[in-house]
Amino acid sequence: MKETTSLLNRLFDSGILFSTGIDGLYGRSGVFEDVIARFDALVTAFGGEDKAEVVRFPPAMNRAHFERSGYLKSFPQLAGTVHSFCGDDHGHAQLMECLAAGEDWTGQQKATDVVLTPAACYPLYPLIANRGVLKPEGALFDLQSYCFRHEPSVEPTRMQLFRMREYVRAGTPDQVVAFRADWLERGGKLIEMLELPFHVDVANDPFFGRAGRMMKNNQRDQGLKFELLVPVNSTEAPTACLSFNYHQDHFGRTWGIETADGAVAHTACVGFGLERVAIALFRHHGTDVQSWPSAVRKVLWG
Amino acid sequence: MSADIRTLLASHGGLPVDVATLADDADLYGAGLSSFASVQLMLALEDTFEIEFPDRMLNRRTFASIRSITDAVTELVAEREAAA
Numbered sequence: 001m002k003e004t005t006s007l008l009n010r011l012f013d014s015g016i017l018f019s020t021g022i023d024g025l026y027g028r029s030g031v032f033e034d035v036i037a038r039f040d041a042l043v044t045a046f047g048g049e050d051k052a053e054v055v056r057f058p059p060a061m062n063r064a065h066f067e068r069s070g071y072l073k074s075f076p077q078l079a080g081t082v083h084s085f086c087g088d089d090h091g092h093a094q095l096m097e098c099l100a101a102g103e104d105w106t107g108q109q110k111a112t113d114v115v116l117t118p119a120a121c122y123p124l125y126p127l128i129a130n131r132g133v134l135k136p137e138g139a140l141f142d143l144q145s146y147c148f149r150h151e152p153s154v155e156p157t158r159m160q161l162f163r164m165r166e167y168v169r170a171g172t173p174d175q176v177v178a179f180r181a182d183w184l185e186r187g188g189k190l191i192e193m194l195e196l197p198f199h200v201d202v203a204n205d206p207f208f209g210r211a212g213r214m215m216k217n218n219q220r221d222q223g224l225k226f227e228l229l230v231p232v233n234s235t236e237a238p239t240a241c242l243s244f245n246y247h248q249d250h251f252g253r254t255w256g257i258e259t260a261d262g263a264v265a266h267t268a269c270v271g272f273g274l275e276r277v278a279i280a281l282f283r284h285h286g287t288d289v290q291s292w293p294s295a296v297r298k299v300l301w302g
Numbered sequence: 303m304s305a306d307i308r309t310l311l312a313s314h315g316g317l318p319v320d321v322a323t324l325a326d327d328a329d330l331y332g333a334g335l336s337s338f339a340s341v342q343l344m345l346a347l348e349d350t351f352e353i354e355f356p357d358r359m360l361n362r363r364t365f366a367s368i369r370s371i372t373d374a375v376t377e378l379v380a381e382r383e384a385a386a
Binding site: 070073210211213214215217218219221222250253 | 336337338340341344345355357360361362
């Protein structure tokens, strides 16, 4: 099973996704958005009982927060920064000349204070830190955001702009480890209800460079990241649709988040790749949602 | 060499304890060495000793103690000198 391009073409041909001419940047149809909304609601049905605080950020974050987060240490290749024209009339004339001549016009673009959100939880940690010491029961948040990663690909499951739903837990190591264990179990049940084949495996983030090789090995050795994988583009390289991440004290230390007893807070998150799950559903159940298995339709549409 | 490694550990390890108080076989992660700091230490060791850690050594075990770091660096320096 290897059908990277053909799956994408099938999604285009059936009017589920629309090409923009850029790999990984697609328009979405009403049908696609409906599947996303139904899956998003299913996640809430599983996680709602935990009474997480709902927070929504736009798909961009404060550049100072981004810089402090350490993202550039680990993933400089994936980051997307927002630049704008910062010149005067003379500069504008130069820009238009370059544009007309088909030359590089971006020389006068300067970094703004805005960076595209790389993962839904990145804007959250400074908010938690600003609120002061955590309560004894810790904190739990429900997030969803478009995220940007600069990794153009013809695999439809690897988009440059995509939505990530997350639950984020902050607290003592015991609290966050228990949260992750709960979601490892729930995540499997949830995907089982959608009648998708899957397995859960230890994983690593795409850390950059040689230093990144060591970060990857460390992350795997310590079992800090697990992924729920569904074969979509191929069975050899299945797609991570959910991920379960234990950050230890990385964000707690970075942002000075403290537990009620004064220790550095630990954090963990479960992330749902909404487009990835939707594409997995189209891949396994067909492009016509009316003909999906009735049990799956019932789970999503009631 | 062990003394040089201790100096680099003190400047790049970000340890909350005095490196001088650590035995050669003390667990550095237990002493507070973070993942990020171990990477910084690895890069500093490469610069100082003009070596390159191969993939098989880029793991937590290599940087678990002053002794394990010393063993790895000794091996890589010997390889470099043999190749020269």
